[in-house]
Amino acid sequence: MIKAQSKLSEARLASRIGYQFKQPELLQLALTHRSVSHKYNYERLEFLGDSLLGMIIANYLYKAYPTENEGRLTRMRATLVRQEALGKIANDLKLSQSLILSTGELKSGGHHRESILADTVESIIGAIYVDCSDLTVLEPIVLKWYEPYLDHIEPTDQLKDPKSRLQEYLQARKKALPVYDVVDIQGDAPNQHFKVECKVDGLSVVMGEGTSRRFAEQAAAADILKLLEQ
Template sequence: MIKGQSKLNNQRLAQQIGYQFKQPELLQLALTHRSVSHKSNYERLEFLGDSLLGMIIANYLYHAYPHENEGRLTRMRASLVRQEALGKIANDLNFSQYMIMSTGELKSGGHHRESILADTVEAIIGAIYLDCADLEHLKKIVLNWYVPYLGHIEPTDQLKDPKSRLQEYLQARKKPLPIYEVTDIQGDAPNQHFKVTCQVKDLPTVVGQGSSRRFAEQTAAAEILKLLEQKTA
């Protein structure tokens, strides 16, 4: 059996990525690994998506960091588009459960392999662009995926996720670790929306929301980091 090949649910994935495909065959192609077909797979879409992602992130950084030089902007972009970073995005959006691959690739854990997850993110970006033909719309979708990671990005960060950065910050100051709690789940699995609270000593409780528990926790941790930055400013 090939994972995801039967009953590919465009509606289910649409909520995860924030886009409803008019041509669902593009989404299916973007999710199809070369182990299924050497001719009809995500590789061409990945090529397109790679270029689009680089442009979207470069444009964001250019405007968000007007005083940074070219060298630092280049390193910041690299940290946001590298394989590790895209693997985190794919996990946030639960892409692994939708990927279409051979039984052998599936058994070997291919749907959890960072390189394949990263390729899939780029392929889906390419597919969205071809489907909507609207670069501004694509920018909004992609930057929304990056929301937990754009609040505090440095050239040496290598896209450490907000939960990791928050934990390191608190541990370095010998403070209690954050407490995360799911307070609300709407919808039926896997088409769900999560609300998660994050509590840190001496700070207000914040709420994070997202299409997965992981994404909601990352969003909440990012908000706590903003509070800590304001407190120390």
């Protein structure tokens, strides 16, 4: 009965993703957080998916905005591949229901953590590519996920990453700039996981996580911006 329910859950997820895996174990791997296993987890697939996603979005923007310069296209791509955007796609795909986490990570709310959900979207992209080895199959799937958001992206100078936006927000109000401190690094390069604290005067310390110091800092800055916007 449990196996039957598991297969049904996998089938529903595959339907939401829009792809039927020839190797179902790849989907399982793409959903497995490093808290479950340091060797059998989604991080290698995430590494691959991150690069593939960047290329797919860059190709789309290049064709969709033929008159825009490189700087604006770069900011538009950054907006579409940042953690917040990936978190929205993860929610659309209802990935939180399918994440494979350790008991401790589950209890701490990991299945709703935006950084984990964003990483999982990238790992699924990597898994699809490994399964089919065909970009012409992968690209329309990814762009279908992005369909609700592509019409709302505007080629303006306002499309900046969270760290840049936070710095500008604080500078405009003549406040001290944020301080970022690495508090934990797990794993060995290139499969490392960073935790970074972001401190802003007058606010609680916020923790960001990511597969690089830069990604962890961006995640922390994004959370600080949310606090400031409340």
